[in-house]
Every structure is written in structure tokens, then in C-alpha cells.
Amino acid sequence: MHVTSADGTAIAYDRVGRGAPLVLVPGALCDRNALRPLADELAGSFDVISYDRRGRGDSGDSTAYVVQREVEDIAALVQALGGGAAVYGHSSGAGLTAIAAGSGLPFSRVVLHEPPYGSDDVDSSEDGAQVLSLLADGQNREAVELFLVMAGMPTAEALEFAGSPGVAELAPTLAYDFAVMDHGARGGGLPAELLAGISQPTLVLAGTASPPFMVDAAHRAVKLLSAGTLTELPDQGHVVAPELLAPVLRTFLSPR
Incomplete structure (x- = not known):
């Protein structure tokens, strides 16, 4: 299926399951198929969208990339789900999710899974x-x-x-991910003002076997969130098996 973003770009997505609406935002070098196994694991509890970010898979693209266009893509997907949704972002997709949440999209809950923010004293x-x-x-x-x-x-x-x-x-879409991670903090550092502006309940995830800078970024990021919680996934790396990740997301995202 497709939705049309604000600039006219067609964004391709798959939709599975029934329940509370949820959008999955993939990271670098991933199309919608990367998160489809996780969507399938969550389909018993949620109405889940996994999608191709612009420039990938079956989605279109515009002539000049601007991060805000990707926020508008997510907004169009949320509208397809009825106007509100929870959101999960992985890696640079978590960086994009943070930008979307900080821009005021109608998210009920937010999950940031290892956004790859660098140390404040290192410019990437x-x-x-x-x-x-x-x-x-x-x-x-x-x-x-x-x-x-x-x-x-x-x-x-x-x-x-x-x-x-x-x-x-x-x-070629790696250029888009660099732009996302530079948004709010030059050189891919921690965007303190952006994170502080996220008001929704937010879960930050990090695997204890992930690269140390990603674990450190998770610990630093959660301190800036107004309603943040950190969960470490024992012995897990940057990519977590859907059958292990889904129960963690289900616990946090299920309506209370």
C-alpha cells in the first residue's frame, strides 16, 4: 500500500495485525522488510505499519532531501492509522523518530532503540x-x-x-541518515534540546553487547527526556531477534 506525503512523494508500507496503532521506523540500509518480522511478532496486539523510508524500496523520493520531508512521511502514515499512533525507531530510525516526536506528531508512546548519537567531544x-x-x-x-x-x-x-x-x-540513502543524525547537533552528537522537547512517555533501549558508544548514548539520552525510561537488553547487540524484542515493546506500548 502507499500513502502520499505532503510533498507528493508516494511512501510504500505494509500493514498487519489488529489493535492499537504502531509505526516502525527502520534505520540505515534497511527497507520495510527489515522490520517486517518484528511487525509480524507484534501483530497479535497492534495494528502495525512497517514502511520504506523515502528513496528506498517501493517508496518515491524528491529531488532535494530535507529531514522535515521524512517527518511528513511519518505524519502521513500516522494519518493512515487514524490520526494517532505509538512509534518505534531503530538506530538512525530512532534518531528520526526523536525528531518526529519533538516536532509534535500525535504519538501516544515513543521507543528509541539505540539512536547512534556520538560523544559530545567527538565530531563524526x-x-x-x-x-x-x-x-x-x-x-x-x-x-x-x-x-x-x-x-x-x-x-x-x-x-x-x-x-x-x-x-x-x-x-545513497546513507546521506539521509547522516542528515538525520546531524539534526539538532552538528557531527552526530546528542541533540539535547530536541530530546528535552519530547513530552510523550519514551522508552530507550540498549543491548549490553552493543558497541559501547551506543550504550553510552542511550544512558545520556534518557536523562534528557521528560518522561524517559531506560531498559537494557542483556547480552543483546544492535539487532535483536523479534521474538525477544516484541515482549519488551508489548509491555511498554500496550494501553494501560
């Missing part, structure tokens, strides 16, 4: 510029490899993932 702009330079030269696979190593993935795993079918085609 130079690393990001290297990735963007590779993309400009058409070296999509190399750009993906560098990005994943920057994100804490072991080199061998990064090389393998970068060669997976369809990944190179998604590589």
Missing part, C-alpha cells in the same frame, strides 16, 4: 564526509563498508553485509 563529520565522497564516486559498496565499520561492526562482518543483495542500491 569527517568520517561522514568520507562515506559521502565514496557515494559521489559511485563506490556504493565501499561506502557501506566504511559506514558499518564506523558504526562499530567488525570489518569482516561489514565486508560480508556490504555484499548482500540489495544493500548497494540502498547506499
Whole structure:
């Protein structure tokens, strides 16, 4: 199915389940299929949308990228669910979710799963510029490899993932993820003002086996939220199996 965003871009989505409305926002190098297994796990309790962010999969794109257009995409999906929803964002999708929540979209509850904010004393702009330079030269696979190593993935795993079918085609949207993570804090740092403006009950998730900077970001982020809760997932990394993650989300998101 598709919705039409405010700028006329068609946004593709799948919808499964019955119950309280929920939107799943994927991270970098992911289309809607990445979160579809989680949607299926949650379908017994929620009316779930997983979608292709603009420029990915079956969604369209506009000529010039602006972060606000992605917020408008989520707004269109929420409207398709009846005008209000809970929202879960993973990785840079959590960064986008935070921006959408801070902009006043009608979310009932918010989940930020390891938004990859960097340390305040580290500027990732130079690393990001290297990735963007590779993309400009058409070296999509190399750009993906560098990005994943920057994100804490072991080199061998990064090389393998970068060669997976369809990944190179998604590589140009890494520029969008850099823009999202730079929104509110130059160089991908913690956007203190943005997080402080989120009023909804918000769950921040971090796996204890994830890269240390992501765990640290979760601990720092929750302190800025007006209604934030931190849950650590023992022995879990950046990607958590749907059957383990779904019960945590169900407990937090279920209507009380």
C-alpha cells in the first residue's frame, strides 16, 4: 500500500495485525522488510505499519532531501492509522523518530532503540564526509563498508553485509541518515534540546553487547527526556531477534 506525503512523494508500507496503532521506523540500509518480522511478532496486539523510508524500496523520493520531508512521511502514515499512533525507531530510525516526536506528531508512546548519537567531544563529520565522497564516486559498496565499520561492526562482518543483495542500491540513502543524525547537533552528537522537547512517555533501549558508544548514548539520552525510561537488553547487540524484542515493546506500548 502507499500513502502520499505532503510533498507528493508516494511512501510504500505494509500493514498487519489488529489493535492499537504502531509505526516502525527502520534505520540505515534497511527497507520495510527489515522490520517486517518484528511487525509480524507484534501483530497479535497492534495494528502495525512497517514502511520504506523515502528513496528506498517501493517508496518515491524528491529531488532535494530535507529531514522535515521524512517527518511528513511519518505524519502521513500516522494519518493512515487514524490520526494517532505509538512509534518505534531503530538506530538512525530512532534518531528520526526523536525528531518526529519533538516536532509534535500525535504519538501516544515513543521507543528509541539505540539512536547512534556520538560523544559530545567527538565530531563524526569527517568520517561522514568520507562515506559521502565514496557515494559521489559511485563506490556504493565501499561506502557501506566504511559506514558499518564506523558504526562499530567488525570489518569482516561489514565486508560480508556490504555484499548482500540489495544493500548497494540502498547506499545513497546513507546521506539521509547522516542528515538525520546531524539534526539538532552538528557531527552526530546528542541533540539535547530536541530530546528535552519530547513530552510523550519514551522508552530507550540498549543491548549490553552493543558497541559501547551506543550504550553510552542511550544512558545520556534518557536523562534528557521528560518522561524517559531506560531498559537494557542483556547480552543483546544492535539487532535483536523479534521474538525477544516484541515482549519488551508489548509491555511498554500496550494501553494501560
